[in-house]
Amino acid sequence: MTNGLWTTSVGSFPKPPELLAARTEHAAGRLSDDDLSALERRATEDWIRFQESIGVDILVDGEMYRGDMATYFAEELEGFAIGGIVRAYGNRYYRKPIAVASVRRTHPITVEMWRYAQSLTDKPVKGMLTGPYTIADWSFDEHYGSRREFVLDLAHAIHDEAMDLAAAGARFVQIDEPAASTRMEELPLVAEAMGIVTDGLPAYAITHICYGDFMRAYPTMLDIPVDQIDLELTNSDFELLGRFREIPFTKHVGLGVSDVHSHRVEAVDEVVRGIKLALEVLPPESIFVDPDCGLKTRTVDEAQAKMRVISDAVAKVRDELGIGSALPDVGPTPGRNAGVPVAVASNATETEPALP
Template identity: 55%
Template sequence: MREKLFELGLDVPILPTTAVGSYPKPEKLERARLRFLKGEIEEEDLRPLEEKATREWIEIQEEVGLDIFVDGEMYRGDMTAYFARKLEGFEMSGLVRSYGNRYYRKPIIKGDIDWAASATVDYWSFAQDLTDKPVKGVVTGPYTMMDWSFNEYYADRKEACLALAKNLRKEVEALVEAGAKIIQIDEPALSARPEELSEFARDAMRIMTKNLDAYFITHICYGAFEFIYPQMLELPVDNFDLEMSNSDLNLTKLFEKEPFTKDISFGVIDVHNHVVEDEKTTEARLERALQVLPPEKIWVDPDCGLKTRKKKEAIEKLKRLVSAARDTRNKLE
C-alpha cells in the first residue's frame, strides 16, 4: 500500500513509526474536564488547556522522532461518549463499568442519529498546523459506537450500525476536505460477535471509506482475532492497527497459516503496564513481525492509546519503539 501513500504525497520511510491515538492528559486539564462534566464551567473554558496540551504532545512527538503523528485526543474523554455527545439522537446514561476500575457514561440511542457538525476537524487542523509531519485523523467507528451504546430506537444492531456509518461518514468526509490524508477508524469491538463481521460490519466500513481519497487504518484491540481472521482482511481499509505485544505476538502464528495481505501497524509496546520495554524486547518483537511480514507492509506503534500511562512512561515507551524501528531499518539497508 506504499504506492497509495506516495499518490497522496506522503513520503514515509520503511517501518514508519506512529502512535494509536491518545496520550496522557495533564492533571490541570483532567480537573477542568471533571468540572465541565459537573456543569461548573463551559466547554469553551477547556479549549486553552486542550490547545496547550496538544501543542506539548506535538513537540514531544517531534523530539521523539515519530514519522506520523496523532493529535493526542486532549479534547476527548471516552472514545464512544465523545462522539455520542456530538451526534443528534443520543442521550447519556449514568456511569457504567468498562473494565477494572474504569467507568464511563454509556450512550443511549434515543432517536434518529444525525451528524450536525464535525467533532474532530477543528482539533486535527490545530495539530496539523503545528507540524510538517502528517497527523492522522481518528474517528470511533460505527460498529464500536453501536456495540458500546444502549439501543432504544433502531430495530436491531444492524440498523443502528448502518445509521451510524452513514453519519460518521460525514465526519470522515470533513477530515478529507480539511486535508487529512491518513484516517484511522477505531473498531476495538469488532470481534465481539464474529458473525456480524460479514453480516454488516464490513458494509458499515465500506460506507465509511468508499470513494474517498485517503489512506485508511482501522484500529482493533482487545480482540479475539482468532475468531475473525482471515475474514477481517475483507474490510475495505489499507492498514490494520493491531494489539500484538499484550498477547505475546500470538497473532503472528495465524499469519503463518493465512498470509496477512494488508499493511499492518504492529504493536511493539504493551500499553497495559507501567514497565518500559528495553531495546532488546522491542527489537525482538519487530524481528518476529519481519519473519511473517515484508518490511514495506509494517508500521511500528504501541498496542493501543497511551492515555492510561503516566506522561514519563508514555514518552519512554515512544522512544523505545522509535529506537527499535530505526535500528531495524538500519539492519535492512
C-alpha cells in the same frame, strides 16, 4: 532503498494533571469553555512537540479534548441521549450513550481540532474517529430494534466526518473498532459498515482492533475495507503473526509492540524482537509500528518512555537492515478491498448466522 517501519501511535495519550483537574472544574461549572479549550490546545501542542522530538513519522493529536471514545461522538450526533455511568473494565467508567431516535451527523466533530494539530507540524497528523460498530456496541438501543440498521446509520455519519477530514487535508484517517473482534458472527457487519465509512475516501484508511480473539477473527478481518489493520499483538506475544504464514495478510499492518496495560516500559531489544518477528512474514513497506492501543491509561512519563523505546527500536532495525524512513504518497491501496484470499474464502465451510 526500501522505506518502511513507520512509527506512529494508536491515538490517545494521557492528559496532564492540570488538564484532568480543569475537566473536573469545567464539569462542575467553575471553568469556562474557552479556558478549558485553551488548556486542551496547550496539551495537544505539547504532545505534538514530543512526538516530533523523538522522530515519530505519523503523529496524533493525543485526544486531549475527548473523554470516552464512544460517548464523545454520541454527544455530537443527533439521535443520542447520554445515560448514567457504567463500568467499561477494571476501574474505568463511562456514560453510556442511548440511541433514542435515528442517528445522523449535523456538523463536523473532529475537524477543527485536527486542523489545529496539523497546523503545529509539517509531519502528517492522523484524523481519529471511533467506528460505527463500536459506538453501537457500547450504546443502548431504545430506537432501532435492528442492530444492523443502528450500525449502518452510524456508518453514514462517520463517513461524512471522514470525508470532511480528508477534504481538510488529512492524509491518514483512522477508524477505531476495538469491539470488532468480540463477536465473531458480527464481523461481516463490521465490514459492511466500514465499507460505507471508506466509500470514496481519498485518504489512507486505518482501523484499529484490540481485545477479542484475533486467532478466531483471522482471516475474516481481512474483509474489512481499509488499507491498514492496526493490531494489539504484544499481549499475545505476536501469536497472530504465525497465521500470516498460513494465510497471507493482504493489507498493511499496524504492529502493536508495546503493552499499554502495563506500567513496565519494555526494553529496546524486546521491541526489536517484535519488529523482526513481523519482518519474517511481512515486507517493511507494509509495517507501521506503534503501541498495542491508546496510551491514555498510562502516566505521561510512562507513555513518553514507551514511545521513546518504540522510536529507538525502529531506528535500530532500520540501521541494521538499511531501511529508510521516507513516507510514500498515501491514499487508497490495493489492499483496501483485497479481503480474504480467494482460495481461503472458497474453502470456507462455516457460515455465520444472519443479523436482524
